[in-house]
Amino acid sequence: MENHAGFALLVASFCLIWVSGATSISNKQYLGIDPRDLSYYKSDVIKCINGSKKFTREQLNDEFCDCPDGTDEPGTSACPEGKFYCQNAGHIPLKIFSSRVNDGICDCCDGSDEYDGNANCPNTCWEAGKAARERLKKKIETFKEGIVARKKEIEKAKEAYTKDEAELAKLKSDEKMLKELVQKLKEQKERIEKLEQEERLKKEKEEKRLREEEEKSKEQEEKAEESQQHSTDSSHEQEILMDSHDREIESRNDDVTKTESAASDAVEQENVDSGAISDDAEGLSKEELGRLVASRWTGQEASEKKDIIGNVEEDQVSHDPDEHYGYNSETEENRAKYDEDDRANYDEDNFEDDQEDEYEDDNAVSDGSYIPDQYEKTGSADTTDTSNPSWFGKIQRTVQNVLHAFNFFKTPVNVSEAAHIRKEYEESNSKLSRVQSKVSSLSEKLKHDFGKEKEFYLFYDHCFESKQNKYVYKICPFKQASQVEGHSTTRLGSWDKFEESYRVMLFSNGDRCWNGPDRSLKVRLRCGVKNEVSDVDEPSRCEYLAFMSTPSVCLEDKLKELEQKLGQLTTMQPQNHDEL
Amino acid sequence: MMFVSPPPLCRLVLAVLFVFLFFFAAAAWKKDEFRNCNQTPFCKRARFRAPHSLPHYAVSDLAISEGHLKARLLPWRPSVDPVNDAGDPPRSLLLLLSVYQGGVLRLKIDEDYSAPSAPSKKRFEVPDVVLPDLEDRRLWLPRFFSAEDGAATSFYLSDGFEGFLRHDPFEIEVRREGSKDPVVSLNSHGLFDFEQLRQKTEGEDWEERFRGHTDTRPYGPQSISFDVSFHGAEFVYGIPEHASTSLALRPTKGPGVEESEPYRLFNLDVFEYLDDSAFGIYGSIPFMLSHSLKSSSGFFWLNSAEMQIDVLAPGWDNSTASDKSRIDTFWMSEAGILDAFFFVGPGPKDVLRQYASVTGTLAMPQEFAIAYHQCRWNYRDEEDVASVDASFDEHDIPYDVLWLDIEHTDGKRYFTWDRVLFPNPEEMQKKLAAKGRHMVTIVDPHIKRDDSYHVHKEASEKGYYVKDATGKDFDGWCWSGSSSYPDMLNPEIREWWADKFSLNNYGGSTPSLYIWNDMNEPSVFNGPEITMTRDAVHYGGIEHREMHNAYGYYFHMATANGLLKRGNGNDRPFVLSRAFFAGSQRYGAIWTGDNTADWDHLKASVPMVLTLGLTGISFSGADVGGFFGNPEPELLVRWYQLGAFYPFFRAHAHHDTRRREPWLLGSLAAEGELYVDDGKSYNFEHGAYIHRRFIFSDHKLTSYDLHSPPNVGLKKFTSGCTVERIILLGLPSGAEKAVIEPGNFKADIELGPLTLRAATSSVAPTIRKPNVRIADNWSIKVL
Known part of the structure; x- marks a missing residue:
């Protein structure tokens, strides 16, 4: 028995060896x-x-x-x-x-x-796997919370969107009615003016006749003046206006050219300066000379100067179209403003935007992300006066009253009534232009792509900030992004689009870099419970990259994927890991 | 001696690339900032002299002494002295001829310091450039022979060659034994001039002024000039560093030559250098190689002062029977002595071997150093480094070395780290090292004048800085602001500097860290021509003017020795240097400096790198992609393809450029593979990849190995592969097809199954080529 057992053992061990050998071979092969x-x-x-x-x-x-x-x-x-x-x-x-x-x-x-x-x-799989599992679990938590937050956000966004759409519809109908109203008032006004004019003419003719003999010597002048003042030929008037526009545009262009060439002169001057280092080297201290030469490689000092010049040029160029546009549509009154102070007024629109932004930024600063309530306030604040039905009814009634009260067949014209109509016309007209501007800004907003579920809708009126060392980065989705250092602001770009199926926000055409491209910023979105910007970086010169966590990109599918992965990790757990 | 070889991390797959092109406002080369020949008095004096117009020297007192041939050169005074502007009559000069094994003749001419009116200052002889064992290889001349009825003397040089010294006027010739055909000669046109040191005459003004800088020139004029003729030569090559689109040196003077500057050898940090210009840039090697199908020869002037060299077109001397198969050259230097080497050839490989026997061969690089290097000014912080490293892995693009430029330091104080950006440099290097990768950091010679900076503190306390003309520490402006420069001429200071690289002294360094020496021309932003004033004073009272071109060489040497010391002699150093001099090959790699991302610079890089190879610096390359500006995608792809052939293969970019790491090339990809032999993944039978392999015996590359022809057969690819080779060197003997024209190879050379086709300007048939199978015909064309 012992022998047999021994033999069996021997065979078994041979087998074992053979088997293990075979396994190792096939393991190697596969x-x-x-x-x-x-x-x-x-x-x-x-x-x-x-x-x-x-x-x-x-x-x-x-x-x-x-x-x-x-x-x-x-x-x-x-x-x-x-x-x-x-x-x-x-x-x-x-x-x-x-x-x-x-x-x-x-x-x-x-x-x-x-x-x-x-x-x-x-x-090291077990240890590394453990860490990976921890990370994964954490990520899954974030996703779960994020998905909830996202749902809420989408709800709010949809609400806001519907509201804005309704608002827009309302505004549009208001606009239509106001237009009609204004048209009526205008007609009345013109009629009154015509009457007034006729009256005046009549009166003048009378007076003229009376004075004719006494003032014969001045007759010529009087006539000329009259024809100028009372010319009612509108096309003629327009021609004159156009002429003056053109002239002014021309002269503006001249100005621009001058400024530009002055700027490029400055650039040239700059070049000459650095090129001529030593034409005038005695004039420079040793240190200045050293710095100047170093700046060729680094572009630092030169860059700052050139950047400024570059900006000026760019501003002028980019404002040119506005300027023309402005001229054609502006009233005479506004034109006068141009003449007085050309630069400040080009930016009227931008200026308003800026104010708006500042207001919102204040909110953003508080916790780096937006407060939904605030949005509603902001959203409605603008439209309160127009959307209030009582307001519109009131204006309508007033106008009706005024129109009805006016007696067109009565001469002479009732002065106070005429003034009243003029005033109403002006008020309604300015109301109309306010409503029109709201319509256009709201339609502008609604034109944007806010994501498949409008999940980015609430980003529209908000800016997100992040402080990195000495810079504060301001990111205003759908508008622009900037880098602020103290009092100086550098535009990193204006809103371009979403990329990589809403995982990246792209801002482009920012301020020009010396020796480099226009600045641009990519904001990479990742799932997070709160809206938060972190890690702004400049991997290549003037090409910025920021990371922003937001619930908007916390997607169910991705969560499922993660959970699956975690499941895999747990089931793949080696049974003998405890022994290890 | 043990040499540690790193784990093979060898395969380089280049997935190539994509980069936007945008306008790069080039401020361009500032011509006015650099002196041309006319603004350089010694050059202006010498350049337009007519042949034989000078009072000449004659040989006398010829004798053999300790195996040298010695003589005195007596100035010949005509009765009417035409051009003697100095007061003293010229003294006689001492001439010494020595012969070395392998066909090398050395000629020294210096002042006779024993003469009664001799100067107290000795002229500078460049130390530590010729190999220390050169003297052991000197042949003792037993005798000389009288020739031409006593008007000349000849002596043994090597088998088939003899030295020949004509007495009046003196002329030195290397010539063939028997036929007496000259090979190389000096002073055949009587242009030898030696401005002897002398006292200032009354009212004489020795100062030179250039763009607000004053050179006090306390020792006055001391230049040397002479003509050298290469007989039977069709082309001359060498004398780097110049940017040029032609490998052969174009004539600079003579009939039919457009007005040109002479080739200038003066190490300068030139911002945005031109791609084709005779002006000097970062390095200098006064070695010229002549070549024709019949024979090759070489001439090397060991002199580190500013040099200007004219290559003269036939007929330059108005001789009617101009010898078209001869190239005359004219050499001028501001100071120093005449210490020249003639190399007899007869083949180009022989010339290179002979040159290498004087200045040394390439230091055997570590394997990682010949692989691909990734550099940028600057990888900003540890995160950036980690992400670049990870991206290489992610895209399976092999690379071996990641580089950190000046921004990694604490305020450009070398040997320190910006601890905000790089809080854990050791950790960072260890992470790379764990994957068999290395890191290189930059260490420049300008030391920030800041008393809290230990290097400055020590150097100023020990008096280790170069002094200005008034005896104070020279103070110049560079990256670190107000800076001083260690006096690398002094061996003690070099030792001190070398010790700075020990792991203890260089905080944050690890054994996988290697070094990059930049700005070592030296670059001085507020100095004349962006460099050090010539009247600055070095060790032993040597003026900077005398040693300028070798400053970077000594700096490179000290750094390489530092790394050697760090590893107790067991770790081969890797040091890249921008400035160089003859012999720099013994200390590491050289690159062609701040080139520009345009096609012309791509093109120029080939002759530039090849010229470096021809003058001993086989381990060199140009910045792939071009340093300044943004390469258009195709240019970058082409540059990678060409760059794989540079012996030193590194991509680098200015901080204003867009990122252009290889994976950013996206869809515009040129697939290729680059293997550095790892000893096993190469399969000859199946036509695997062409490898690049260093051959070394005795742990040293010899020049023969370096330049031997490839033994390329379908199944044999095991030896003789070179670091770099040009067709000139790879010619099978007797190949008549290989006519090499200036800047244009007309060659179609059969090398076994590997056909090298060179249709256009230059070809670099090294053995490293992406995606090329050995059986394939291949060629590189540089537009």
């Missing part, structure tokens, strides 16, 4: 293959996955590349195109470039990529 693909490799003749060639099982992982796509060498570095699969039990399985196999560097946490004995790779 090295680097994704378990899901194992069946593909079971036949004796195997096709390259791209169909280009065939190879025998013996050629699998024989360190010679038969398939250009690397099918035959999943476990070696023989094929440049190959991928090596590491199981990484306890962590996430990984496919690495086959160039990493046996290159002396541990790439897989289970160390399976380094099997030739040249590198000692301990299995």
